Amino acid sequence: MSNxxxxxxxxxxxxYAVAAVFAVHGxxxxxxxxxxxxxxxxxxxxxxxxxxxxxxxxxxxxVAMPLAGSxxxxxxARNALRxxxxxxxxxxxxxxxxxxLLTLCLAxxxxxxxxxxxxxxxxxxxVEVENRLGRSIMSGLHGMWSAGALVGSAAGTxxxxxxxxxxxxxxxxxxxxxVVGVLSCQWVLDLQPAEDEDPPPRFxxxxxxxxxxxxxxxxAVFAEGASLDWSAVYLREQLETSAGLAAACTTxxxxxxxxxxxxxxxxxxxxxxVRTVRASGVLAVLGGLLIxxxxxxxxxxxxxxxxxxxxxxxxxxxxxxxxxxxxxxxxAIAGVxxxxxxxxxxxxxxxxxxxxxxxxxVSFALVTLLSCGLVAFxxxxxxxxxxxxxxxxxxxxxxxx
Numbered sequence: 001m002s003n004x005x006x007x008x009x010x011x012x013x014x015x016y017a018v019a020a021v022f023a024v025h026g027x028x029x030x031x032x033x034x035x036x037x038x039x040x041x042x043x044x045x046x047x048x049x050x051x052x053x054x055x056x057x058x059x060x061x062x063v064a065m066p067l068a069g070s071x072x073x074x075x076x077a078r079n080a081l082r083x084x085x086x087x088x089x090x091x092x093x094x095x096x097x098x099x100x101l102l103t104l105c106l107a108x109x110x111x112x113x114x115x116x117x118x119x120x121x122x123x124x125x126x127v128e129v130e131n132r133l134g135r136s137i138m139s140g141l142h143g144m145w146s147a148g149a150l151v152g153s154a155a156g157t158x159x160x161x162x163x164x165x166x167x168x169x170x171x172x173x174x175x176x177x178x179v180v181g182v183l184s185c186q187w188v189l190d191l192q193p194a195e196d197e198d199p200p201p202r203f204x205x206x207x208x209x210x211x212x213x214x215x216x217x218x219x220a221v222f223a224e225g226a227s228l229d230w231s232a233v234y235l236r237e238q239l240e241t242s243a244g245l246a247a248a249c250t251t252x253x254x255x256x257x258x259x260x261x262x263x264x265x266x267x268x269x270x271x272x273x274v275r276t277v278r279a280s281g282v283l284a285v286l287g288g289l290l291i292x293x294x295x296x297x298x299x300x301x302x303x304x305x306x307x308x309x310x311x312x313x314x315x316x317x318x319x320x321x322x323x324x325x326x327x328x329x330x331x332a333i334a335g336v337x338x339x340x341x342x343x344x345x346x347x348x349x350x351x352x353x354x355x356x357x358x359x360x361x362v363s364f365a366l367v368t369l370l371s372c373g374l375v376a377f378x379x380x381x382x383x384x385x386x387x388x389x390x391x392x393x394x395x396x397x398x399x400x401x
Contacts, residue, residue, distance in 0.1 A: 030152025051352020057112025284310025288368025
């Protein structure tokens, strides 16, 4: 078998392996999000205190994410992702074990640090696979993340409806997801740095292009993080629904995101990144307005569903645009990942603190306002309309003897 044919097979197989890792990462998030009300009650914290605790994943991610590039450079992309995804899945059990605010903050710091590093590693691999295939796949990969989040949130919805203990639920989920994640990493590209390539700096300012792309990603991920962690609480406290129906709202949100992302690659190829994001922003704003004015659970659930549909493709396009902007794609991806992921982890705490001072309705008015940024700043994603070939500075190690 020629080297070219072998590499093509490796790249195609890696696409499915990376997609599985994305799904595992999403399943952890979905499993956590639907049990936030249980974790809040178990730790005995108020909405404001919960908001403070939910700031600690952002702190953990901010500290750890810049290290992901160095880890991958030193150990290789495959080994690094295998370890990072295992640490992320295992960290799922920590928040539900926390009996008070202090331990919850420490648990969520670890949760955010492992999540952020795994996120950077898998997105960098996803962009590399997309470049080597020569066609858009990032939206589909993030669709797999949403599909995983859907599965995780559906299981969480069932567990909440049955009134089960989140500690047992998360231990079982973490065990299954760790096995699936580690096994999937066996088939991802084993990227190795060139012999004369210097290791990336641990802490470096991202290029200006990454800051601009990260700004629009910030708006989208803020809405995503707020909806994932507060949609169930919003229905339970603002509209006084049951725990099962509140958790089902989170499931509906992740469902629309999964559908939009899976279909997103074809839509982007046809209409381009800019027009797609502008239209998506309009849907997100409409969804936010429904959430704010809702007096019935069905209206709020429809609003969260539209919100998920509107923001679904924005983050994949941010990573795709970052990977094709500037002379240092890796640094741009890390910069965009840090901005967008930190936004998603900051959002829950900001929503909680604003809700403590005013109300959850006012908090989601802020989410709606930020969604307008998708329409206004869509042109910064224009590099995402292009597809380039793979870079020659990374190689695939042939595992055959």
